[in-house]
Amino acid sequence: MNTHTVKVVKSILANNDVVAELNRRRLVEAGVVAINLMASPGAGKTSLIIKTLEALRGRARVGVIEGDIAGSIDTEKVLTAGAQDAVQINTGGNCHLEANMIQTALESLDLSQLDLLFVENVGNLVCPTQWALGEQLKLCILSTAEGHDKPVKYPEIFAISDLIVLNKMDLVELVDFDRSFFYDSLKALNPTVPVFEVSCRTGAGIPEFAESLLKYKQARP
Amino acid sequence: MHEMSVLSSILEIVNQTAKEAGAERVTRINLVIGERANLVDDSLWFAFSLLSRGTLCAEAELNIRHTRLSFYCATCQSNYTPPIDNFRCPVCHQIGQITGDGREMLIESIEVAD
Ligand SMILES: Nc1nc2c(ncn2[C@@H]2O[C@H](COP(=O)(O)OP(=O)(O)O)[C@@H](O)[C@H]2O)c(=O)[nH]1
Ligand SMILES: [Mg+2]
């Protein structure tokens, strides 16, 4: 019996990446900008979707894929807030979304009726970063209450995000959030990433955030 | 955490590659896993022992090489690999530029018997 070495040099997630690329093409062809929303549980993913829906009402058609462990409560909330369409993914207790889950969810959405598509990932700062879904934008939400040290503790999510939302700015004084510590460490990881400071409670900063998404979409008809 | 799902992706690729190479069985799988890939060796081995049964990999050895998060400090003009919870330069305590993210998840090669 002979043994020999076969070179592979392939990402373990290669098969996920293939499906993600199919999703991405499908979304781009339909002119839909998909945003992968990643954050800890409670950072304000659903709240940000709802506030953005309200800010863009009548100006953009927004779909939502709810992947956070939630039942269908959040799906109903976003539909009430004005989402064009929403689907709930049953993650089966998984700690992150994978591209094939999005592929299935896209089946039940009419992409021709959408401009933007929010994908609320499972609440987790760690593994959602490793599974591409086919999104055009990766958005990380950090809430001030979680602490300014999060970029140091979870560097990859801050390093790979295209946009950062710093939420719960209404609590910034109460929770001793050290802004310069936060911005210094973020800058080391991702020097040019735009940061939007918002409060989903007071609505501060939401218009600027919503406008930037709209602009991004308008540049990609 | 999600080692089962990762392991089934590995086996899909390895079994396919082995089949294409006309192999009778796989004797070794060489992985490269970054220290920040959020994968625990023991959990990978455990998932492997469960999921490899009845496949070409049933008797293979799962070998894991690790890579580290690394930075370059422009002030000190040196590379450093910081501990996982503090990525400041150990000399000047500034934060350098990231040069290796330590998140590799690669199947480097397999060894097969035919
Ligand atoms: N004070 C304050 N609370 C907020 C803000 N945004 C969200 N919350 C609250 O934080 C909790 C979690 O929000 P949710 O949107 O469900 O987080 P998710 O788990 O990331 O989807 C809820 O009780 C929200 O009302 C904010 O800007 N300020
Ligand atoms: Mg939620």
Ligand SMILES: [Zn+2]
């Ligand atoms: Zn996971």
Ligand SMILES: [Zn+2]
């Ligand atoms: Zn230094």
